Structures are given as C-alpha cells and as structure tokens.
Amino acid sequence: MQKKWVGLSLALVLALVIAGCSGNSGTNGTSNTGTGNGGDTNNAATNTGNNNATPDTPAGEPVQLKYWTDDRHDQEYIKELVDEFNATNEDNIQVELTVMSENYTQSVDIAFSSNQAPDVLRLKSGNTPDFFKKGYLAPIDAYMTDALNEKFGNLLLDGVNRFGGKVYSLPNTGLTLRLVYNKDLFAKAGIESPPASLQEMVDDAKAITEMGKSKGIYGFALNYKSPKSAFDRSVREILSLSGHQGLGFDLKTGQFDFAPYGQIIEYFKQMYEDGSFLPGAESLDIDPLRAQFAAGKIGMYLSFSTEPGVYTDQFPTDINWGGALAPSLDGEIKGTSEIVSAGTWLGISAQSANPEAAFKFMQYMYGDEILTTYHEKGFGIAIVPSIVEQAGDPDIAGMEGFLVGEHDSLWPVSPTVTPEGPGYADAYFKYMIEGGDVGAIAEDLNTRYNAALASAIEKGEVSVTPMPDFDPANPQGE
Structure with missing residues (x-):
C-alpha cells in the first residue's frame, strides 16, 4: 500500500481550493551554510523576516537554538535525534527541545508577542496558515538546494506549506484517521467486528458499557477538554x-454548510445520553484518555495514526487493540478517508x-535516514516519494490498521476563517451536552462562517474556487 502512495503524493500538484494571497514579511541577504545530514551543501541566504533580535553569540560559544513541538507520540525519538545533532554537528550548534501539550498555539502566540519565540x-x-498570517514564519526558499528541490518540489502546496509564492515548510508524513478499538472488550460484549455505520457505533458503545460498567469500563471516549481537537479527530x-468535507466546507459550492456535521453529532449526543461515554469526558485531555484506553477501560475512540507509537513508548499496554476504518453515516462509503497534516513538519521562526x-x-x-526511520518506527506515514520507495513497513504493533489503503486519499484544502462568536466545535459540543435545535445551530454556523469567508476573500486573505464536479470518492480528480 505504501508504494501506491507515491502516485498519490505526486498528484498533490493538482488544483487546490485555497491559495494564500498574503504578502511576504521577510527580507533576504546572502551568506553561506555548511552541509547537513542529508548531504546537501547550501549556498543560502539569511532571512531576517520580522526578527527584532540580533545574533549575540560570543566567538567560540555554541549557537543556542530552541525547538518547540506539540508532538508527544514521537518525543523519545526526537530527543534522541536532538541529542545526536548536538553531539555531532560541526557548526557548534546546540538545540534545546521543548515538548508542549494542548496549549501549544497559545504558547507560541505569547512567545512571539514577548520576543521570546523559538x-x-x-x-x-491546522496552524501553519495562522502562523504565516501573524508573521511568525521565515521563508526558506533561499536555503533550498537543487537536491532539496528535487526531493520535495512536487509536494510543495499553496495554502499548506507555500504562501505568497514562498516556501515555509517541507513535508514529511501524513496522518490517517481511524477508529481505535479494544478487540477483547468487543469480543466480551459479543461484537464481532468494528462498526460500519454510526448507528452500529452507538449500539456497540452501549453494549460494551452494559457489559463492563461495573468494572469501570465504558464504550466510547473523546478528549472533550478541547472540543475542536476531539471533533477534528x-x-x-x-x-x-460519508462524502462530505470534514471541516464543514462544501467544496462543490465554495461555501460552508454544517448540516452534514449536525447529522454526525446527533449520534454522539445519543452515546452521551446513553451513558456510553467514559465519565468526565467533558474535561478529558488526550493523554489521560490514552492512559485509560491502555488500562482497558475504553472500548473505542477515534484518532490519528500516531496512536501505535503512543502505545509503544508513552503508554505501553498489553491489551489486544487495533485500528479500523471509521464508520460512515449510514454504513456506505461514499468518500475517502482524508489523509491530514501532509504538507508541513518543521519551520523557522521569523524572530530567530x-x-x-x-x-x-x-x-x-x-535527512533520508531520519525520514525513513520516522516512517518505519510508525510515527507517521511517509509521503515523500524517495522515502516511500526505500522505507519498509513500520515495525510497530497496531500500525497495520493505519496504513494507507484504497479508501485513503488527500483532499483539497479548505479555507480557514475565524467567525464572530463560537466556532463549530464549541457550538456542537454544547448541543451534545445541553441539547437544542440542531438545525438552527447549522444555520447560525453557516451564516457566521460564510460571512467570515466573504470578509476574508474581500481582504485578499483567501481565494475560493467552487468545484461543482468534485467527486468525494476521487478527491484528487484522477
């Protein structure tokens, strides 16, 4: 399945819905850099961007860098890489790694506002367009060698890692989304296979809860401490x-339409009312959820292909678990499972x-060795063709359920806008807990999100091209 993904990766150059139209905030001057792990020698240009800082490292002292990430599934491997770089690089560079939690974006905002950015x-x-608009990122075009352009060039996407004609990040992996389930609990509840429809998921969650509630076992959970994080996974x-764009945007009309979203939430609301959710889900963060799943207390949840790494390193477990294609609205597959976060990985601060x-x-x-190992360790599914060709299947328990298959593909980029009032996740989470008129909620969201979209288009922040012939079963148009 991985080899098939080479063709999908190369097809990324197809037309996208959104293209960033903002200007560049950086300026360039020339200098030289050395050779990195990938074996490429750069004749690079120094980008100062919006940087108010100036290099003040005394001669002979190490150059101190800060690297911030909110990834926790790969943190042990990343720590090893940083330690190796610090010990072996010939440029007297020392990198300090900081692994953050759910408050990553807010922490980045605070750091930039106080000139203490990494x-x-x-x-x-999910964060690159906003970081770009806020002037946090420095373009890296001047550092790109012929070798790097050959390796990544066909994967550089407008509105994802390229804005205003300048490149700000390079791709590494993509994430598949799956139903994560405890096979033993399913069997004990008399369930033969993962749910294919949402009604089956509701019924299965109820059956598992009835079977295990006396032992603290519940059928379903999500990390509702952050409703957007919960719903976006x-x-x-x-x-x-089910044939709809997953963030509420209708690619055919070029407008937001949250009515299908509300249909899904109705089933989540039913599980909540049935008592099938792990108690305290309203304030549950993702790591405590994973700890409970690893302890055999949760029947199923939905998340990214980062989970196998989590249960290998972060929360080792002996439970019999696996990943399966998520259920659709009615049990019929009318679209494809979106591969997400497939255009970006690392970027340089404009304040560096x-x-x-x-x-x-x-x-x-x-570097090739690091990207290959990253894939083989199961931290993400490689999308760079040269890495896909040389990488073996990830050697990690549970990853087989997350590998790219016939129902996985990339979708066009949808616009990111900030409406007045509550966002879709907060609005639907409130409905799930408190009830209300789901139709009225969708109408209100449509009005506010489309008003924000019209404003963003008028300001030149995004451009939208309706795709009336868009086929959700073949989103790349092949």
Missing part, C-alpha cells in the same frame, strides 16, 4: 468517508537570531 517550530496544516473522518543555524538543524531532520 527558532524552529513544529508546523501542522472523529467527526472529520466520519464526514469524509540564527536562521542559518536553524536551517542546518532543519536540514538534518529532513
């Missing part, structure tokens, strides 16, 4: 398999006083 940031499809997947050193570290991290 030099290298973990970028994802669950509802998003169900919608895309040492952008050349930051890129040397970044180049080291993008």
Whole structure:
C-alpha cells in the first residue's frame, strides 16, 4: 500500500481550493551554510523576516537554538535525534527541545508577542496558515538546494506549506484517521467486528458499557477538554468517508454548510445520553484518555495514526487493540478517508537570531535516514516519494490498521476563517451536552462562517474556487 502512495503524493500538484494571497514579511541577504545530514551543501541566504533580535553569540560559544513541538507520540525519538545533532554537528550548534501539550498555539502566540519565540517550530496544516498570517514564519526558499528541490518540489502546496509564492515548510508524513478499538472488550460484549455505520457505533458503545460498567469500563471516549481537537479527530473522518468535507466546507459550492456535521453529532449526543461515554469526558485531555484506553477501560475512540507509537513508548499496554476504518453515516462509503497534516513538519521562526543555524538543524531532520526511520518506527506515514520507495513497513504493533489503503486519499484544502462568536466545535459540543435545535445551530454556523469567508476573500486573505464536479470518492480528480 505504501508504494501506491507515491502516485498519490505526486498528484498533490493538482488544483487546490485555497491559495494564500498574503504578502511576504521577510527580507533576504546572502551568506553561506555548511552541509547537513542529508548531504546537501547550501549556498543560502539569511532571512531576517520580522526578527527584532540580533545574533549575540560570543566567538567560540555554541549557537543556542530552541525547538518547540506539540508532538508527544514521537518525543523519545526526537530527543534522541536532538541529542545526536548536538553531539555531532560541526557548526557548534546546540538545540534545546521543548515538548508542549494542548496549549501549544497559545504558547507560541505569547512567545512571539514577548520576543521570546523559538527558532524552529513544529508546523501542522491546522496552524501553519495562522502562523504565516501573524508573521511568525521565515521563508526558506533561499536555503533550498537543487537536491532539496528535487526531493520535495512536487509536494510543495499553496495554502499548506507555500504562501505568497514562498516556501515555509517541507513535508514529511501524513496522518490517517481511524477508529481505535479494544478487540477483547468487543469480543466480551459479543461484537464481532468494528462498526460500519454510526448507528452500529452507538449500539456497540452501549453494549460494551452494559457489559463492563461495573468494572469501570465504558464504550466510547473523546478528549472533550478541547472540543475542536476531539471533533477534528472523529467527526472529520466520519464526514469524509460519508462524502462530505470534514471541516464543514462544501467544496462543490465554495461555501460552508454544517448540516452534514449536525447529522454526525446527533449520534454522539445519543452515546452521551446513553451513558456510553467514559465519565468526565467533558474535561478529558488526550493523554489521560490514552492512559485509560491502555488500562482497558475504553472500548473505542477515534484518532490519528500516531496512536501505535503512543502505545509503544508513552503508554505501553498489553491489551489486544487495533485500528479500523471509521464508520460512515449510514454504513456506505461514499468518500475517502482524508489523509491530514501532509504538507508541513518543521519551520523557522521569523524572530530567530540564527536562521542559518536553524536551517542546518532543519536540514538534518529532513535527512533520508531520519525520514525513513520516522516512517518505519510508525510515527507517521511517509509521503515523500524517495522515502516511500526505500522505507519498509513500520515495525510497530497496531500500525497495520493505519496504513494507507484504497479508501485513503488527500483532499483539497479548505479555507480557514475565524467567525464572530463560537466556532463549530464549541457550538456542537454544547448541543451534545445541553441539547437544542440542531438545525438552527447549522444555520447560525453557516451564516457566521460564510460571512467570515466573504470578509476574508474581500481582504485578499483567501481565494475560493467552487468545484461543482468534485467527486468525494476521487478527491484528487484522477
């Protein structure tokens, strides 16, 4: 299945819905850099961006860099890589790694507002557009060699890792979304296979809860401490398999339409009312959820292909678990499971006083051996064709259920807008807990999100091209 993904990766150059139209905030001057782990020698340009800082490292002292990430599933491996770089690089560079939790974006905002930003940031499809708009990122075009352009060029996407014609990040992996389930609990509850429809998921969650409630076992859980994080790892997947864009945007009309979203939430609401949720789910964060799942207390939840790594390193478990394609709305697969976060990995801060050193570290991290090992350890599914060709299947328990298959593909990029009032996740979470008129909620969300979209288009922040012939079963148009 991985080899098939080479063709999918190369097809990324197809037209996207959204193209960033903002200008560049950086300026460039020339200098030279050395050779990184990938074996590429750069004749690079120093980008100062919006940087108010100036290099002040005394001669002979190490260049100190800060690298911030909110990834926890791969933190042990990343720590090893940082330690190796610090011990072996010939440029006297020392990198300090900080692994953050759910407050990553807010912490980045605070750091930039106080001129204490890290030099290298973990970028994802969900935060890169906002970081770019806020002027947090420095373009890396001037550091790109012929070898790097050949390796990554066909994967560089407007609105994902390229904005205003400049590149801000390079790809590494993509994430599949799956139903994560405890096979033993399913068997004890008399359930033969993972649910294919949402009604089956509701019924299965209820059956598991009835079987195990006396032992503290419940059928379903999500990390509702952050409703958007919870829904973006669950509802998003169900919608895309059901033939709808997973974040509430209608690609055919070029407008937001949250009516399908509300249909999914009705089933989540039913599980909540049935008492099938793990108690305290309203304030549950993702790591405590994983700890409970590893302890055999949760029947199923939905999440990314990072989970096998979590249960190998972070929360080792002996339970019999696996990943399966998420259920669709009615049991029929009318779309494809969206592969997410497939355009970005690392980026350089516009406030970095040492952008050349930051890129040397970044180049080291993008070396073939590291990217190959990252895939084989199961931390993410490689999308870079040269890595896909040489990498073996991940050697990690549970990863077989998350590998790219016939129902997985990339979807066009949807616009990111900030409406007045509550976002879709908060609005639907409140409905799930308190009730209300789900139709009225969808109508209100449509009005506010489309008003925000019209404003963003008028300001030139995004451009939208309706795709009336869009086929959710073949989102790349092949």
